[in-house]
Amino acid sequence: MSFKKQDIYNALEKITAPGEGKSLIENNNVTNVVTFGDEVIVDVTISNPSLQAKKKVEVEIMKAIHQHVHPKIDVKVNVAVEKPVVQENPNQIRGKEIPNIKNIIAIASGKGGVGKSTITANTAISLAKMGFNVGVLDADVYGPSQHLMFDVEKARPLSVNVDGRSKMKPIENYGVKLLSLGFFTNPDQAVIWRGPMASKALKQLIFDADWGEIDFLLIDLPPGTGDVHLSIVQSLPINGAVVVSTPQNIALADAKKGVAMFQQESINVPVLGIIENMAYFTPAELPNNKYYIFGKDGAKHLAEDIHTAFLGEIPLVQSIREAGDVGHPVALQEGTILENSFKEITKEMLSQLLIRNESLPPTEVVRITTMSGCSAVKK
Numbered sequence: 001m002s003f004k005k006q007d008i009y010n011a012l013e014k015i016t017a018p019g020e021g022k023s024l025i026e027n028n029n030v031t032n033v034v035t036f037g038d039e040v041i042v043d044v045t046i047s048n049p050s051l052q053a054k055k056k057v058e059v060e061i062m063k064a065i066h067q068h069v070h071p072k073i074d075v076k077v078n079v080a081v082e083k084p085v086v087q088e089n090p091n092q093i094r095g096k097e098i099p100n101i102k103n104i105i106a107i108a109s110g111k112g113g114v115g116k117s118t119i120t121a122n123t124a125i126s127l128a129k130m131g132f133n134v135g136v137l138d139a140d141v142y143g144p145s146q147h148l149m150f151d152v153e154k155a156r157p158l159s160v161n162v163d164g165r166s167k168m169k170p171i172e173n174y175g176v177k178l179l180s181l182g183f184f185t186n187p188d189q190a191v192i193w194r195g196p197m198a199s200k201a202l203k204q205l206i207f208d209a210d211w212g213e214i215d216f217l218l219i220d221l222p223p224g225t226g227d228v229h230l231s232i233v234q235s236l237p238i239n240g241a242v243v244v245s246t247p248q249n250i251a252l253a254d255a256k257k258g259v260a261m262f263q264q265e266s267i268n269v270p271v272l273g274i275i276e277n278m279a280y281f282t283p284a285e286l287p288n289n290k291y292y293i294f295g296k297d298g299a300k301h302l303a304e305d306i307h308t309a310f311l312g313e314i315p316l317v318q319s320i321r322e323a324g325d326v327g328h329p330v331a332l333q334e335g336t337i338l339e340n341s342f343k344e345i346t347k348e349m350l351s352q353l354l355i356r357n358e359s360l361p362p363t364e365v366v367r368i369t370t371m372s373g374c375s376a377v378k379k
């Protein structure tokens with residue numbers, strides 16, 4: 001028996017690569033051919049990983065060589081599977097999609113006490129007033145406070161039956177549905193959470209709850225950038241994050257770390273922008289006076305430096321603190337300057353979300369733009 005390597009290539013030329021409309025040779029599936037006496041070894045790489053596809057290509061190669069070269073050739077076929085090249089999409093949302101929750105926005109801060117929970121509560125109320133279905137998940141494992149701000153401190157979520165499964169019903173007030181770790185922990189007892197434990201508890205609050213249809217679920221994250229955050233952020237399908245900071249240098253440095261956390265390759269959550277809280281102090285009796293006690297425009301400059309949107313500023317005003325403390329956030333006070341400030345910040349956040357959510361169907365973009373009155377997507 002005598003044959004050349006080229007005879008083998010000619011035979012392989014007659015086999016069509018599955019789903020390609022080209023021959024195995026043309027499609028570069030054959031990576032090597034070795035001939036040795038009556039023996040031929042063919043190395044081939046295919047993209048379909050199924051056993052059936054591997055077997056099929058092996059049988060076809062044997063048949064082609066036996067038919068077109070010599071029926072007695074001892075053919076060995078090594079089939080390798082090509083690893084698909086995964087194109088990392090920067091707007092890809094990690095984790096399991098939740099069909100009834102359209103958008104999840106994480107509200108974070110590097111430093112504690114900068115007003116992240118206050119901003120979350122007021123933004124949620126602004127969204128609800130625009131007509132959206134809104135949920136708030138208080139994930140602040142160190143000190144949940146949304147149940148106080150929404151004046152539902154004593155409430156306990158009930159269990160309801162949904163399609164034969166028992167689910168937690170969020171507590172609703174001011175048109176916002178709320179679930180908080182605060183409903184399940186004793187305020188007098190410190191709970192020490194580890195990352196996986198916190199993310200498990202939060203996943204239950206999201207997946208085992210009867211949220212109904214939600215347009216925006218805001219997650220009030222704990223302050224900082226520790227392992228609790230990483231677990232939460234990596235395990236939930238978050239569309240975007242908002243970072244809250246005061247203009248003070250020490251808070252800005254931490255806010256920068258917060259932004260960097262979301263931008264890490266393993267997290268990759270788009271940062272929608274930075275909100276400057278306590279931007280200046282205005283006393284009630286001198287409403288036109290502004291005192292920049294924590295510095296001026298710090299968060300605005302940080303946003304510019306790290307190429308992130310600046311979503312707006314909220315002053316340090318006594319009534320914001322008082323309203324939060326009594327469980328009636330200022331965004332509820334119709335026709336006030338502060339109600340309007342929160343509305344403007346909310347609109348800016350939505351504009352950024354629309355830019356990030358490129359995959360959103362056009363009808364959804366129109367719906368959000370119309371309901372919030374936010375400017376159309378600026379590209």
Ligand SMILES: Nc1ncnc2c1ncn2[C@@H]1O[C@H](COP(=O)(O)OP(=O)(O)OP(=O)(O)O)[C@@H](O)[C@H]1O
Pocket residue numbers: 109111112113114115116117118119140143145222223277278314315316317318319320321322324325
């Ligand atoms: N713009 C503001 N004007 C006046 N008081 C404010 C303002 N923002 C927040 N506060 C008050 O500052 C305190 C801390 O705010 P908040 O609890 O919202 O901060 P946080 O960043 O969520 O804190 P934590 O570190 O506990 O998560 C609260 O008493 C709140 O009422």
